[in-house]
Amino acid sequence: MCGITGWVSWTQNLSEQSSVLENMTKAITHRGPDRMGTWLSEHAALGHRRLIVIDPEGGKQPMVYDDGSYTVTLSYNGEIYNFIELKEELIQRGHLFKSSSDTEVLLHAYLEWGEACVERLNGIFAFAIWDERKEQLMLGRDHLGVKPLYFANRGNDIIFGSELKAMFAHPEVDPVIDKDGLSEIFGLGPIRTPGQGVFKDVEEVRAGHYVTFSKDERTVKRYWTLKSHPHPDDLDTTVSTIRSYLEDTVKKQLVADRPVVSMLSGGLDSSGLTAIAGNEFSKEGKTLHTYSIDFKNNEQDFEKDFLRVDLDEPWVEKVSDHVGTDHKSLVLDADELVENLLVPMRARDLPGVGEIETSLYLLFKEMEKEATVALSGESADEVFSGYPWFHQEEFLDAEVFPWLLNMRGMSAILSDSLKEKLDLFSYQKERYQEALNEVPVLTGESDLQAKQRRMSYMFISRFLPFMLDRKDRASMMTGFEVRVPFCDYRLVEYLWNVPIEMKNVDGIEKGVLRRAFEGYLPEDVRYRKKSAYPSTKDEKYLEGVQKWMLEILDDPTSPILPYIDTKKIRSITEGKSEAIHGSSAKGLLDYLIQVNAWLKEYNIRVIL
Known part of the structure; x- marks a missing residue:
């Protein structure tokens, strides 16, 4: 596993931008502590941090294919589980390999099949390919979205990375949050909208999609989707x-x-x-x-x-x-x-x-x-x-995501000024309707079966x-x-x-x-009954986050204060709230402590 990042510009010469690329790449060192690699050309700069899992010597990245007349360069994070079968097919088609890595197989799969290579991959992956022939960048992500990948369009430039912090290391990408971003944070919580990068003008490559960028065009392609049909097997x-x-x-x-x-x-x-x-x-x-x-x-x-x-x-x-x-x-x-x-x-x-x-x-x-x-x-x-x-039935008939029914009280703890600007319930319904519109329906199902499919x-x-x-x-x-x-x-x-x-x-x-x-x-x-991921029941943990939250409430410089009802939060923190207490209080305080630190540490600018 690894971390990828990079920058493409059709109007600037990036060959002299090694310091910016190195800063972006170093920002995700934790994803690949074993090795760092960078590659720069006139219009593209690709960075890579490597965690060595397969072929320590042969899998170095960014990996470049150079036939003397053009280059195609890959920075890739993931594992291709069917790479051995793909390699055998590519060899039969005349491809020569220098390593035993799945990275080289992915690069040659692109050379053989172009963007359609993603349709042949079985694995977890996020990758960037710069094709010098087309002056085109391709960003691809695996079927279910196991590996992350973000990008931002800034003028004639595309900046991308496995993690947002890699992009924030670029001078053109600032951590700015607008109304939609705050609605994601306070309206959806940690389970956010696919494709929504939360930060203003930052996007996520959705699972089962790839995006191509040329000088004059951006194309989003969904290469994999669920298809509904009657189940044929007994x-x-x-x-x-x-x-x-x-x-x-x-x-x-x-x-x-x-x-x-x-x-x-x-x-x-x-x-x-x-x-x-x-x-x-x-x-x-x-x-x-x-x-x-x-x-x-x-x-x-x-x-x-x-x-x-x-x-x-x-x-x-x-x-x-x-x-x-x-x-x-x-x-x-x-x-x-x-x-x-x-x-x-x-x-x-x-x-x-x-x-x-x-x-x-x-x-x-x-x-x-x-x-x-x-x-x-x-x-x-x-x-x-x-x-x-x-x-x-309560969840099957809900007009919002079922996991949000237990979060509906979030708007009640927001400050009056923020409530005036955000309609969280409408935002939740809108995002739910978007998902509902995507569902591949199956004609002939009962009402209950249709609800369960949704x-x-x-x-x-x-x-x-x-x-x-x-x-x-x-x-x-x-x-x-x-x-x-x-x-x-x-x-x-x-x-x-x-x-x-x-x-x-x-x-x-x-x-x-x-x-x-x-x-x-x-x-x-x-036949053991399902039991959820374990959680501590130790009262010391709740006491610890209560103490932390009180410190935040008592500090007038805490960046979260303008966005929350401090009286209600203090009541919850002190264990005086009848509506939110125990494990519910613990979860809420956990989250608000993180929001406060996030606003502060990332020096986030909020635009409403």
Whole structure:
């Protein structure tokens, strides 16, 4: 995994702009701590930070193809899982290779098929290609949006990067927020609109899209989308197909020249992937290393609720023993979580989900000590329709994204002056309607089936990108790569048309996946009820963020103060609010602390 950045101008000579390019590239050193590369020409400047996973010597970037009459240059972040098959096809078509890297395969795929090369890729990727023949820049992003990519149009220039901070290192890109940006921050929270860069005149390449830029034209192309049609397979065929896809993608995603480990929560998703990976390791006489997260005093503090039905650790031990992994559990205390609260915000360049994201970052930091790559069970709930929301009328009939129903009180804590300028409810409905208009409908479905298909689309196209971005930023902040087998686009395409009744066979969420893992996992593990990602119950954490928020409220220079109702926030912070308290208060304070630091550290200019 890596970080990419660059700058294209059709009116300036960029060959003398090495210092600007180096600053942009250094801004994302954490994404690629092993090596830095830059390449400059008259109209293009590409930077790269490398985390070495495959072919240490042969995969250096930016990678240049030069036939003597023209050059094509690539800066790429990701992994192409089918690169071996693509390489064989390209060799048959006359291409010669100097390395064993997937980077060179991607470059030659572009040389052979042009922009259509993205349609042949199976992997996680974000890349930039400067084609000297056409004087054209191409920015491409993977099917589900696992790898991030932003860009900004400034006059005749295009500035781009894996992360916003790389672009802010360019003198033409300033951190400015307008009305829409604030509506994203306060109206949608951390689950933001795809393509919306939040900052003014900054955009994101959407998942399944590529963008080309020439001197006079910009073209946005959607190369992959979900297509609705009746599911052709019976239950047994569906189960075997899912199992086949997972076995194939896990095997492909274990390929690396650095150590690969697996995340293990004891839940169905990570346990199943761990079992498949462990089986592959045992074939080679190796032992898979696994990692989980827990919190100090969690056993005594734990309380069963709607999201978390039981403790993870007993199940983690059971799966580890069954698969035969070498397991390590990272135990965190409240002080560590408070101390590192702002790290994920700095990784994202945007406020995130607080404590849950912080613990994820600390887990990756620990894993990076012994490995470079990990498998994760992320996204199974989105693509298998595993959330309770798929079966609750309140959420199926909502006019906004279901996860926002618990955030509707956000506007109540804003200052009166900001409320006058932002209509958050209308903004939420507008963004929801945009997503609704994209849903590929299937004629003949019942009203309930149609609503569940819409819900599925919301989670795949809106919620999943947030989850993937969270995983990418928390891991890459430590120079660590996380792979997500459930995001194999072939599996996602297939599952899109599997009826929810079949997905939930045996009367349990993701029943079809549980059947697919038969033989890999013990029965009680296969049928363990879903339990959400763990969260600390330690009162010390809430006390820590309360103290922090009071310091912000007591400091008249705190940049967040003009945007919030300070009296209401003080009441919540002091535990005097009947409406927002306990875990709800913790989540809100987490977020506001990050917003304040974000406004301050990034020196953001707000235009309303």
